[in-house]
Amino acid sequence: QVQLVQSGAEVKKPGASVKVSCKASGYTFTYHYIHWVRQAPGQGLEWMGIINPSGGSTNYAQKFQGRVTMTRDTSTSTVYMELSSLRSEDTAVYYCARVITMRDNWFDTWGQGTLVTVSS
C-alpha cells in the first residue's frame, strides 16, 4: 500500500537546524510530487513547499524562503526537509504529503508526522 514514513521526533536549540526525512513506498517514487505541511501545537495547517522527486525542483512558501531546503534521494525513495535558524515558533509537527499530479495539489497520502521541538 502507498505509505510515507517519517523520521522520529527531534529536540533542537534555537539557531540550530533540523532535517526530517520522509520515505515513500508502495508506488513509483518519481511519479508524484511531495509537499511539506506543518502544524504548531493546537493550531491549523501551514503549507511549506513542494519538491518534484523526479528532477528535484522545488517551490517554497515565501515565509520559509532562505531557511528551508527540500531534497530527495531517488535511490532510497526518500525526501528530506531541512529547516535552519530554528526559533521557538518553529515548534510543530511536520508532515510530508503526496499529491496525485502537479496540477491537482490535494493530499491523498500523509506521513505520520514528525514533532520538532525548539527549546533552549
Add this chain to the structure above:
Amino acid sequence: EIVMTQSPATLSVSPGERATLSCRARQSVTSNLAWYQQKPGQAPRLLIYGASTRATGIPARFSGSGSGTEFTLTISSLQSEDFAVYYCQQYNNWPLTFGGGTKVEIK
C-alpha cells in the same frame, strides 16, 4: 495569498444529526478545494477533492458542494468516529492555503 475562512470554529452536534461546515475563500478558487478530517494525534485524512468528489473509501454520508468562494461540507448523520477537526484547503493558487478548521464535538 488566498485566505480561507471556516465557520463555525466549533460545532456541537448530537450523534445521528446533520452537520454543515462552511469554508469561504477571499477570492475565487473555482472548484479547486479539498476537505480533510483530523483526529487528535493523527495526520489529516483526505475526504473530498474537486469541491465535491469523495476520496477513495470515504463514506457517502460525507458530501461537498460549492464553487468559486463558498463551499460546504455536509455530514448527513454523524457517527461517533466523525467527531474531529475539519480543514478546507485551496489548491487553485500558490501558495496553497488552509482554513483555520472547524471542530465538530459531541453535543
